[in-house]
Each structure stands twice: as C-alpha cells, then as structure tokens.
Amino acid sequence: MSRLIYPLFLFAFILNACNTTPEITLIENGDSGYQIVTPDAPADEEYRAAAELQLYLEKMSGVSLPLVRFSEKTEGPAIWVGNFEKEEALGEHRIRIRENDGNLEVSGGSPRSVLYAAYTFLEDVLGCRFYSPDAEKVPKVGRITIPIGLNYEYSPPVTTRTVHSRLFYDNPSFADKRKVTNEAFPTYVPEARVHTFHRFLPESEYYRDHPEYYALREGRRIPTQLCLTNSEVLQLVKDTVAALLERYPEARVISVSQDDNQQYCQCRACSAINEREGTPSGSLIQFVNEVAAAFPDKTISTLAYQYTRQAPLHLKPAENVLITLCSIECDRSAPIAQNCREFARDLIAWGEKTDKIRIWDYTTQFTNFLAPFPNLRTLQPNIQLFSENNAKWIFEQHSHQPSEL
Structure with missing residues (x-):
C-alpha cells in the first residue's frame, strides 16, 4: 500500500523540509532569474x-520563464527538463525531481516519464490539482520556492495504466496529467490486440479445405477456436505474426489469443496437455510459448480468460509472453480478495509463474450504464491486489461506447 500513497509522502516531505531547511526561490514578486532548459x-x-x-508557473505567479534549448542557455540558474548526457540512466518508468546546486532537475527514464515527472512536481510540490479536462486547481502565489536538498525518485509498480473511457481517449492531455494512457492498447499491433485466432486463420479462407485446423467438439471440427497442437x-500463426510485425515495425506487442467463446479444442493431443496441466490454458501456453520463441525481441500477449483463466500446473509463460488476466466474472460490491476468491487464487498462481501480467478489469455495468455500480470502495484494494501479484499493466474497461451489449 505504501507504494500507492507516494504523493502524500512526498507532499509531507516538502512541508517538513520547508519548515526545517533553507529554500531556493524560483519566482518572487513578479520576477525570476530562472530559465527552463531542454536538450538541444x-x-x-x-x-x-x-x-x-512554463505554463503553470505563469498561471501561479504571472511570470513566464524563458524556455530555451541547452545550446541557447544563458548564465544563471535553470530548471532542467529532460534527459541530458551528464545524467546517469534511469529505468524507463522512473521519475526524478531534485534540487542540485541551486537548479531544479525534472527528469525520467523515458520522454513520457519526464512528462509525468513534470506533472508530479506541479501536483505534489506546488499544489496544483487536475480534476477533469476543464476543472483544475492552480494556486495563485507571489513566491514559488523549493527546499534545498529536494531529491525524489519513484518507479511506479504498475507501469502501464489504462482507463478505457472517452474521458481520456478524447482528452489526451488530461490523460497525461492523470498518468494514464490515451489509447487502449499502447505499443500493440493495431490489427492484433485481442481475440486474434480468427484473424490469423479466417474461417472463410481455411475451414472448408482444412477443418483440422479448428477445434474438435463432440466428434466434429468447428471454427470456434484453433487446434493448438x-x-x-x-x-x-507464426507467418501471420511475422507479416504483421513487418508491417508495424514500431509495435512492441502482438496478441496471440483465443476468440471470445468457450468452444476450445478437445482433440486427443490438446486434451492430453490440458489434462496434464489441469486446465485448458495448458495447450494455449504451450502454443503461445512456441510462437514467442520465434520473436524474442517482441512481446506476445495472450489471454487468461474464462476457460483459460486458471494457470497451468507445470508450464510457465516464456519471458516475452504477457498474460492478460480478465476478471469479468467478479462481483464489484466488495474487494476481489473477499468476494471473488477463485479469481484471486488464479491471480496468485499466475503471479508465481511470471512477472509479465496485464489485468483486464471492469468498471461499469455493460447491460445498463445507468444502473448502480458500487465499486468506489473496491477499486483501491483490487488494484493493490493486482500489483502485489506482478501485474505491471492494468486496463480498466469503462463505457467507451454509448452501448456495449
């Protein structure tokens, strides 16, 4: 829990520091000697x-600090924003805010982390608040200071945070302020995000001549899922994945995942694996691991969803496999650890096998968006449970469309 209340800790540190240590004045009485400096x-x-x-310091004080490139910097103190060669490397998601010899440094392990560091500084040091795209709190002050010795670093335990809602997709700058993504599947191949089996082997192309490619159910092949053995x-599937990755070279993730039904293959070979592993996820993980081996520099995402939600007994996902674990069956009126213990059990089991877990959680009632959905008191304990069990990505599916079902 302590990892999730870091803003309060930082704010308390700032208040204490302001009372006990000297301060550096960035702006006072409409004047400042500081400039904001970026890399060239x-x-x-x-x-x-x-x-x-620059914008929010001016909103607070009425003073617009010069914004210059490194090669344009003049003599005097500065607010350094970005990653400069003189700095040691930070982890991709790590942020740093520190005072250094009269200067303020705002940096991070990636350009996006630098942006998050800037918003963290505005919120937790200067007291700004961003409530909605058109509602924010910006203190009006004549003097802006930071304590000498300010040195704050933080790496978020959940590195990719998505709320599937028009609120953030239609307002990307607000999403940045709240430190969530402004798209549903960042870094994914656009044509292969979830439920991809039918995309890789379309029924219209293969089923007539090769029914053996599809699920065996009650003695006949049906085009619901693939035969994974x-x-x-x-x-x-490897060929299709290769072609998609070639088409989208900047993509880092591609989904190789079951379609949205429970008619998985029950042929002798698939069933043997599933019986050994105690769950139909056995044949899926074996299949996905083999695909992942062909693309070691990419992440292969798959689902732990409905019939594959339970982790296999023996198999482990490969290092470059991302498990997307879905909580669609859970009651939201109480924390998952109390009201959805089977899901919590499965989460713990997957977390013991891999640290590459993406949670697909739900924050609305899809059959009636106006119906009560009492999850205000359960969001925090649920996200804490996810984080404690190796969930590095969390996707909260909200009412993105006017009607989903």
Missing part, C-alpha cells in the same frame, strides 16, 4: 513537459 533535440514529451511547467496451425 528534445523528444516531443520532453518539450511538452517543459512547456507545461496442429503443427500447420502453429506455422501459419
């Missing part, structure tokens, strides 16, 4: 971080 070739998010600091299916 800042990434887009580094420059935005600097521009946002068929070597030709494996090769076709």
Whole structure:
C-alpha cells in the first residue's frame, strides 16, 4: 500500500523540509532569474513537459520563464527538463525531481516519464490539482520556492495504466496529467490486440479445405477456436505474426489469443496437455510459448480468460509472453480478495509463474450504464491486489461506447 500513497509522502516531505531547511526561490514578486532548459533535440514529451511547467508557473505567479534549448542557455540558474548526457540512466518508468546546486532537475527514464515527472512536481510540490479536462486547481502565489536538498525518485509498480473511457481517449492531455494512457492498447499491433485466432486463420479462407485446423467438439471440427497442437496451425500463426510485425515495425506487442467463446479444442493431443496441466490454458501456453520463441525481441500477449483463466500446473509463460488476466466474472460490491476468491487464487498462481501480467478489469455495468455500480470502495484494494501479484499493466474497461451489449 505504501507504494500507492507516494504523493502524500512526498507532499509531507516538502512541508517538513520547508519548515526545517533553507529554500531556493524560483519566482518572487513578479520576477525570476530562472530559465527552463531542454536538450538541444528534445523528444516531443520532453518539450511538452517543459512547456507545461512554463505554463503553470505563469498561471501561479504571472511570470513566464524563458524556455530555451541547452545550446541557447544563458548564465544563471535553470530548471532542467529532460534527459541530458551528464545524467546517469534511469529505468524507463522512473521519475526524478531534485534540487542540485541551486537548479531544479525534472527528469525520467523515458520522454513520457519526464512528462509525468513534470506533472508530479506541479501536483505534489506546488499544489496544483487536475480534476477533469476543464476543472483544475492552480494556486495563485507571489513566491514559488523549493527546499534545498529536494531529491525524489519513484518507479511506479504498475507501469502501464489504462482507463478505457472517452474521458481520456478524447482528452489526451488530461490523460497525461492523470498518468494514464490515451489509447487502449499502447505499443500493440493495431490489427492484433485481442481475440486474434480468427484473424490469423479466417474461417472463410481455411475451414472448408482444412477443418483440422479448428477445434474438435463432440466428434466434429468447428471454427470456434484453433487446434493448438496442429503443427500447420502453429506455422501459419507464426507467418501471420511475422507479416504483421513487418508491417508495424514500431509495435512492441502482438496478441496471440483465443476468440471470445468457450468452444476450445478437445482433440486427443490438446486434451492430453490440458489434462496434464489441469486446465485448458495448458495447450494455449504451450502454443503461445512456441510462437514467442520465434520473436524474442517482441512481446506476445495472450489471454487468461474464462476457460483459460486458471494457470497451468507445470508450464510457465516464456519471458516475452504477457498474460492478460480478465476478471469479468467478479462481483464489484466488495474487494476481489473477499468476494471473488477463485479469481484471486488464479491471480496468485499466475503471479508465481511470471512477472509479465496485464489485468483486464471492469468498471461499469455493460447491460445498463445507468444502473448502480458500487465499486468506489473496491477499486483501491483490487488494484493493490493486482500489483502485489506482478501485474505491471492494468486496463480498466469503462463505457467507451454509448452501448456495449
């Protein structure tokens, strides 16, 4: 829990520091000797971080600090924004805010982390608040200071945070302020995000001539899921994944995942694996691991959803496999640990096998968006439970569309 209340800790530190240590004055009585400095070739998010600091410092004090590149800097103290060569490397998601010899440094392990560091400084040091796209609190002050010795670093335990809602997708700058993504599947191949089996082997293309590529159910092949022990299916999926990754070279993640039904293959070979592993996720993980081995520099995402939610007894996901664990069955009126113990058990089991877990959670009543959905008191304990069990990505599915079902 302590990891999730870091803003309060930082704010308390600042208050205490202001009472016991000397301060550096950034702006006072409409004047400042500071300038905001970015690298000579800042990434887009580094420059935005600097521009946002310039904007909100002016909103607070009425003073607009000069914003310059490193090569344009003049004599005097500075607010350094971004990653400069003189700095040691930080982890991709780590942020740093520190006073150094009269200067303020706002940096992070990636351009996006720099932007998050800037908003953290505005919120937790200067007292700004961002409530909605059109509602914020910006203190009006004549003097802006920071304590000498300010040195704050933080790495979020949940590195990719998504709320599937128009609130954030239609307002990307507000999403940045709240430190959540402004798209549903960042870094994914656009055409292969979830439920991809039918995309890789379309029924219209393969079913008539190769029914053996599909699930065996009650003695006949049906095009609901793939047969995951068929070597030709494996090769076709690898070929399709390779083609998609070539088409989208910037993508880092591609989904190789079951379709949205429970009619999985029950042929002899698939059933043997599933019986050994105690769950139908056994044949899925074996299949996905083989795909992942062909693409070691990419992440292969798959689902632990409905019939594959239970972790296999013996198999472990490969290092570059991301498990997307879905809590669709859970009651939201109480914490998952209390009211959805089977899901909590499965989460713990997956967390013992891998540290690459993405949670697909739900924050609305899809059959009636106006119906009560009493999850205000359960969001925090649920997210804490996810984080404690190796969930690095959390996707909260809200009412993105006017009607979902």
